[in-house]
Amino acid sequence: MSPSISSENSPKQSLPALKNLKLAMFDLDGTLVDSVPDLAIAIDKMLADLNRPVVGVEKVRDWVGNGGVMLVKRALADDMAGNCTAELFAKAHPLFMHYYADQHSLTCTYDGVLDGLQWLQNQGVKMAVVTNKPYQFVEDILKTQNMIQYFDFWIGGDSLPEKKPHPQPLLHTMAHFNVTAAQCIMVGDSKNDVGAARNAKVAVVCLPYGYNHGEDIADSQPDALIERLDLISHCFN
Ligand SMILES: O=C(O)COP(=O)(O)O
């Protein structure tokens, strides 16, 4: 079970001083890359195969964030709760995974991302991707978006028993790099990132342009909010 997310009530915490920052953990979908057009195509192909109504990109945008399994369930139910029969899910999920595996061509990197990653690398900060996206898709996207050279490590939503907002993926990544929470930041676009960071006691920086289930990420009170990743240096003045 996921721990409760109390981001709204949690006190903000200071970001580490730049000299103490060892690791930046990045969300992928909605933070580094705009992947929803491709996810929506794969979801709609899956639905069409099952003779169910297609849902389109705007609904998928609101449903992304809790991993591929939840996205498929939400699409089948056509709502955020995602209640569907195990039998229908068992037919649908392999179809989604099959179609999405070949559907990364519309995915693009948000403005400012590569410059922000380069700036952090220049500061000697290690970087990792901590996404709820299925692990098998992560490497290809990092490669095709020309950002794989910035990352020493990545983890998917199905890599561990728990996914964000549970702290486990962050704690696992921090253990890999042998760093403490005070030496890290999480950078994300959704309340799942804020929740995971709070639960791991890591400071969190958010970008407002991604996917947050249709809600304003400012409502989750991240420790810093920047319009584009190339403004990340402003968080450390
Ligand atoms: O695939 C998802 O559900 C979201 O992935 P993210 O954690 O990179 O936003």
Ligand SMILES: [Mg+2]
């Ligand atoms: Mg995201």
